Amino acid sequence: MRRSIATVSLSGTLRDKLQAIAAARFDGIELFEPDFTTARMSAAEMRQRCDDLGLKVELFQPFRDFEGMPQAAFERSLARAEVKFDLMEALGCPMVLVCSNTSPLALPDAQLAAEQLHQLAERAARRNLRIGFEALAWGRHVNKWRQAWDIVQRADHPHLGLIVDSFHTASLKDSPQGIADVGEKLFFVQMADAPLMGLDVIDWARHHRNFPGQGQFDVVGFFEQCVRAGYSGPLSLEIFNDVFRATPNRRIAVDAMRSLLWLEGEVRHRLEQAPAEDAAAARALQSQVLFDPPPVPAFQGISFIEFAVDGTHAENLGQLLRTLGFSFAGRHRSKAVTLFRQGGVNLVLNQQATPAARERFSLQGPSVCALGLRTDDPAGALNRATALQSARYDAPTGTGEQRLPSIVAPGGMVIHFVDDALGESGLFEKDFILEAEAADGGAGLQSLDHLAVGLTPDRLDTWVLFCRAVLGLDAGDAVKFADPFGLIRSTGMADAARRLRLVLNMSMSERTRMAQAAQASGGVGVQHIAFASADLLASVARLKAAGVRLVPISDNYYDDLPTRFELDAAFVERLRAAGVLFDRSPQGDYLHAYTEGYAGSGFFFELVQRLGAYDGYGAVNAPARMASQAQEEQQ
Amino acid sequence: MRRSIATVSLSGTLRDKLQAIAAARFDGIELFEPDFTTARMSAAEMRQRCDDLGLKVELFQPFRDFEGMPQAAFERSLARAEVKFDLMEALGCPMVLVCSNTSPLALPDAQLAAEQLHQLAERAARRNLRIGFEALAWGRHVNKWRQAWDIVQRADHPHLGLIVDSFHTASLKDSPQGIADVGEKLFFVQMADAPLMGLDVIDWARHHRNFPGQGQFDVVGFFEQCVRAGYSGPLSLEIFNDVFRATPNRRIAVDAMRSLLWLEGEVRHRLEQAPAEDAAAARALQSQVLFDPPPVPAFQGISFIEFAVDGTHAENLGQLLRTLGFSFAGRHRSKAVTLFRQGGVNLVLNQQATPAARERFSLQGPSVCALGLRTDDPAGALNRATALQSARYDAPTGTGEQRLPSIVAPGGMVIHFVDDALGESGLFEKDFILEAEAADGGAGLQSLDHLAVGLTPDRLDTWVLFCRAVLGLDAGDAVKFADPFGLIRSTGMADAARRLRLVLNMSMSERTRMAQAAQASGGVGVQHIAFASADLLASVARLKAAGVRLVPISDNYYDDLPTRFELDAAFVERLRAAGVLFDRSPQGDYLHAYTEGYAGSGFFFELVQRLGAYDGYGAVNAPARMASQAQEEQQ
Structure with missing residues (x-):
């Protein structure tokens, strides 16, 4: 399947973007019109440059506010379209994306929309161009893919088809079920993931999309529908992301390609697992060339x-x-x-x-x-x-x-x-x-519980995707907590068996200790290593006797603890004496303590004990640790 | 009126925060409990430190999930309250904020809530403490101030009163009208402003509040209601803001104090303007001591x-x-x-x-x-x-x-x-x-149109407030546009007569030219100066003849322009030949061009012409300029 990416997904000038896209081995691009409008490069130069780089301009986008308009506005739009068709011909671009109308002038009339799109397609046909119609999640009257599909069917023109975008479907909690039946009228597929956010859909769409595998949408289920429709490419990314726009584009382009390869592999895997009576799955597998990576190792x-x-x-x-x-x-x-x-x-x-x-x-x-x-x-x-x-x-x-x-x-x-x-x-x-094995059993630290990796903000999505795609880890919920100098965002990533746990920490401020360590380590550095003990209080006693200095925890923390959990008073006093932190979830308890930082470096060690099936990392206690570290530094 | 601020509003350790708050000449604080829980400072030390700094601990907050609970949970909460009452006594803090219950266990029973709060107030009374009840915007059953007020009235206990917070009212688009009638049962007032956002209210509240005068809420109208209620202080700020948490606290504390002084001045001004028959306004003015700054100069x-x-x-x-x-x-x-x-x-x-x-x-x-x-x-x-x-x-x-x-x-x-x-x-x-006046009239640049100030993200709210409070400017809508290396956020600030215009620009990325210039200028620097001409095309012709180099604009921009506006083709060609950008609003047109950057510095000049009552700054064209500058640098 040919792979493509919209130019808006990357930072830099258009020249830069094309080079980064080619270097990441994409086959084509979606040209986001403002990237061209601001480029000091003619259409002919652009076409030549893409040819030289082995890139095809697969799609020109977006063409806005077209369908369902009063006659005068419609005629102006047709004239506007002819200007863009000229440009597409000069670029060698075969298809334009028409996104559903957001204008207050738009009429709620599917038949009118279909007739107008038919006329547009007729004009496109004269030049052998194609029109893809897409439902924007915030379209005035058309915002679900089924509505767009209904209009495409009514218009019934060979040069008019449907474009779907996982963002617009998933953001409205709409189902992709049924895209499989669109068949050859599915003209183009755009994939985007995103974190779940309580944000209005336009701001969400314009600032927070990310690559498949970096967010929380069911991108695999969405793309599976497209493959079942017989869609054979391009598979394309259209990602508006504030961080990607501000990050060197070569790195982001690698993530982009990784996300598509992962996505294809996941869908292939699903189709391969489909029951024998699912003839459509078998057909899809035979007719498409989906990437086939080796499976995730255990x-x-x-x-x-x-x-x-x-x-x-x-x-x-x-x-x-x-x-x-x-x-x-x-x-x-x-x-x-x-x-x-x-x-x-x-x-x-x-x-x-x-x-x-x-x-x-x-x-x-x-x-x-x-x-x-x-x-x-x-x-x-x-x-x-x-x-x-x-x-x-x-x-x-x-x-x-x-x-x-x-x-x-x-x-x-x-x-x-x-x-x-x-x-x-x-x-x-x-x-x-x-050497011969030591006899004393040390401090009772038995295994590695997790590794905490400190990341600069431009590295977080990269690492989430790396962990998911390359190592097969799943992401837990992101939590935010307060360092004295800014907020930290933390995401646990673990395999299903919980044998490999990485915690990805990112500082939303440049002034936290964590941010400074991540910055100093070039963007990615192990921040701490957590060792597990089967009896943390005993281990801590032995470590303290050996002279290990733990991060001291405020007495106020222990005064507050019994108001948060029903705990035996004597147990709280043992925690206080040991300086051990406590957390409880419905699944179990977590005891933990931190060593002071290793001199001359940002890293430190954590000592933990999981009781029951506690599956977190004590994030609620991180502020106590961070505040204490900050107070130490002031003394 | 005594002025206060919640410790959560500032960055740093609790010790730091207290010092910054005292240095900005606040009278007291709200102690945000997590700041105390993580502090290695006992209540007695804290009290002593506040005494030494001349600060009073006005409020302990928050006490959560109390009212309207089933009996067992209610009894546990009473026990929890006694622990916090002990702490308040040790701190010398007279009041606790009980925010409305968010627990799924909470019952929709105002009478039960009132009875339980009555019992809590009874216990508080034994220690001569007071309970303030506040409606959280995301409370499960109580989220408007009137609901909280209803419960306080039902509970009818001298040690129980109402706390109001402008954020919780304005974020729900609820009206503060009627707070004036609460009278002496208004126990505490928290003020916060915020930008209008399509974000769910919890995330909005926890990350994006700012100081009065920095956002878009009617904070003056809200506080006027409180003053009319006879409320005489403390006037307090409770601001959860990701940027403030990450910014050196001395600067932010100055903004905090400025915001309160401005707010008091504005309310005083309104009350002074009230018609003679508004006896309540006159009473409020006489009974309160509101700050009285000199008026905004013209x-x-x-x-x-x-x-x-x-x-x-x-x-x-x-x-x-x-x-x-x-x-x-x-x-x-x-x-x-x-x-x-x-x-x-x-x-x-x-x-x-x-x-x-x-x-x-x-x-x-x-x-x-x-x-x-x-x-x-x-x-x-x-x-x-x-x-x-x-x-x-x-x-x-x-x-x-x-x-x-x-x-x-x-x-x-x-x-x-x-x-x-x-x-x-x-x-x-x-x-x-x-010297004697030159005779030739120069290039026809007649006046200063505006100054664009480049700011690092931690300076934007500071400048909005400075412009509003000190210079009396109003903020236009913030717009976002794309530099090749990240997004820029731009806010125009102008006086009512449009004689003084400042544009505040902030880069959301560290990699834009603007961000780098702002960083290099210590966070605040004039980025460009815009001169107005009555005939920009003529001025540009003279300037080009004189050898001035303008930022070249892509031909593609001019190819696109007629698809955006109905423009005479010859006029578009004149714009193209001159390299002049064009924008149109319902109020009028805007022509503008930029000079290349002055060597060895980030700044440049803009040349503009306003036609009709165009009131913006051509933000839509900024990407064309920025992309062109980036392409220049690559050549």
Whole structure:
């Protein structure tokens, strides 16, 4: 299926946009008229440039306020259309999008609208152009796709067809069911996702759309209907997004392509899963060429986390890890890399022994530079990731050393896929000189609960899509909470089995500690790592005895706690004495505490215990932690 | 009237907030409970700190989900209240805000709500505390102030009264009419303004409130009702605003105080204007102490614009001004300051001969450092400005030189108030050695149309309020338009006579040229200056002949223009040949063009002609200009 994107979806001048679109390997574009009107480039130059870049101008858009007009206005619009048809011919563009009328002059008369569109199509036919009619969600009389389809059917002209856009349908909570029956009169498909918002639909549409897989609409169900209609392309994105408009366009264009590949893969998967008696699904699969990425691999958890350090930080961070109950577990056979372990957690300190660690350290100082994810199909994981436009990472590997399939996540962190068959330590047996297991069990930290990634605002949608498309994680609800210097927006992403949890945090202010850390890490950085204990109060007692400093929590928090939850007074006093935070959901409880920040870097550790099926991350307590950190800094 | 502000309105830790609030000369605070819960400061310390700063804790808030509950939940809430009463006693806080219940458990039973609030008031009375009941706009059964008032009346307890908040009333388009009759049961008044938005009321309330005078609500009408009720304070602000949370709190606290002073002044003015038979107005005026600032002065226009330059820029900018048709008109008697004139426009080039020019030049290079506004009451203008918390600016003045009453506008630009009696050049006769008037009439630029000020997002509301409160300007509708690298939001501010027009521009992206200029100028900088011509096409012809380079406009713009407006083809070709942009409103037409940016600085000039009563600024054409500027930079 040919893939296309509207020029309005990207930042930059029209020249820039075309280059970014071509570089992301799109086949064509929708030309958003204002991009052309303001460009100092003639139609002939534009056509030549697109030819040179291998792009086709698939659609010219939008042509507004046309159908259902009083006669005088209608005639003016026909004259206006001829001017645009001239332009389309010069551009080599075969189709124009007519969006439903928003003018107060528009008449509520479907038959009139059909007759006027018929006349327009007749004029288009003379030049062998085509008209696609689309219901805008805020059209005056036509705002559902079925209304537009009714008018297209009444008009009954071979050069007139229907355009559908997932945004306009989903934003009105309208169903796409039935688009499958439109058949060959489905002329063009525009896909957009969006977060659910209580915002009027025009503002929502003009500022907050995003790429399929970044929002909360059922874009897969929508596109499935189009495929079942026999629609064979272009598959196109029309995304009005304030952040995308303000972000370098090369990155956004990669997200755009990833979103379409993911969408095609998801719809293909659904059709393949359809019951045998669903002949339409089989037909659709046979007649269309939908992208076929390798399936999402199952992850068994995080195998290891690797920090980029220098000699001093290897010493200091190693010392901190020891106080946290980790043991020195081994040293790499050929590189300045050490391993610390506790329970099932492996932490690797890499003294810039690889290019990735070197680069990360030089940019950010001590920080997480890589993750290892355990999966039973590392090669499949790599293949899916690269199929979905992730860059492959080929680490230099010494003779006889373990070679891991690896990719670069958006923003530069390396993700290694580790064969689950190697078990918890098998990975390290080959490359490390391992020490004997420590006997004392450390501080009772048994596993990695989650990783919190701090992102600048222009990276959040990128990461949501990366996690969903490449890693197969689902997004929880976004929550907002207050840092003393601005709001933070947090979204948990996890696999269905809850073996892999990432929390994506974005600061809505530039002045929070989190924003400054994310900025300093080039837009993406691991902010904290949460370790799980089966008895957090006991673990905290041991850690405190070992000299670990936790972020102190206000006494006022504990005075307030019993007014929020029915808790045993003695238990509250134990929490207070330990400085442990508490949250409760209908599914279970969550106890957690934070270590103070590691000197010379933004990151810190969280210690957590989940009771029952608590599935969140204690966001309600984040303000207590952040306010406390801010107060520390003032002292 | 005592003035107060909720701690949630400002950024920072609680300690910071209290200091900023005291520095802005508030009398008290509303303590937003989460600010206390997360503070590492006991109630006793908090009380002491407030005492030291001269602040009273006027209100503890919010106490949620209380009234109209089933018995078990009600009893738990009473126990919860006792814990908060303990805290209020420790804080020395006399009143708690109970906001209407949002719980799904709440019963639609006003009598039950009244009985439960009566019991709460009874308990409060034992400690001599008071309960204020407020209708939240999203309360489950109670969301209008009249419903809350009905319940307060039914409960009939001396320790229970009504709290009103302009946001909750205006956001529901409810009328404040009748609050005047609440009388002494009006226990507390919270004021908030907001932009009109098609956003659900909770998100609107939690993220987009702003200070009175910064938004679009009728805050004056609302507060007038409270004053007529005999309410004598505190007058308090409760503002949830994402930008304020992320902005240094000292600046925001100054805006907060300015907004209250303005609000009191406006209400006083209304009451003073009330007809003689309105005895209530007279009573309210006598019984209350409302702030009484000097009236808004009338402005007759901009007397002069002053640039901070060095010797090189004095030369280069002077040369540019000459090509724009300005004549060298004189030299300051004692300072390195020159004057250029054309029509009624005076431009002053100040070679860092004053501290303000020196400071501005060192921070921003060549840029506008001062404005002179013509008014028939310069002293009154100064007194109003300082009464509304503007800093006075005392320029060093040589013997016998003209001394101008002056202030510092937010962000550092100096505004001088120039006596209109001096006429167009009288101001300069004393201080300058003037040249004879040039004979050729220049390029036909006759007056200053408007000044466009580029602002970082944290400065916009500050400037809207400054323009409204200090200068008496009204805000037009905000418009958004697209730069190639993000959206720009633009608000025109003008006096009723349209003699003084400022356009406040803010970039919603950090990557636009405008954002970068605003950032580089410390958050506030004049972006361009628009000169008016009575015959723009003739002026442009003369300017082009003189070698002035205008921002070139795409041919595509002119191809499109006749599809947008009914225009004579020959006229469109004249616009095209001149590179002049066109806009039309029902009131009239607007022709305009832009000069290329002055080298080494972000600013440029606009040349405009208003036909009929066109009242805008050609925002629809801004994308053509900005795209063209971006394309220039790429070449």
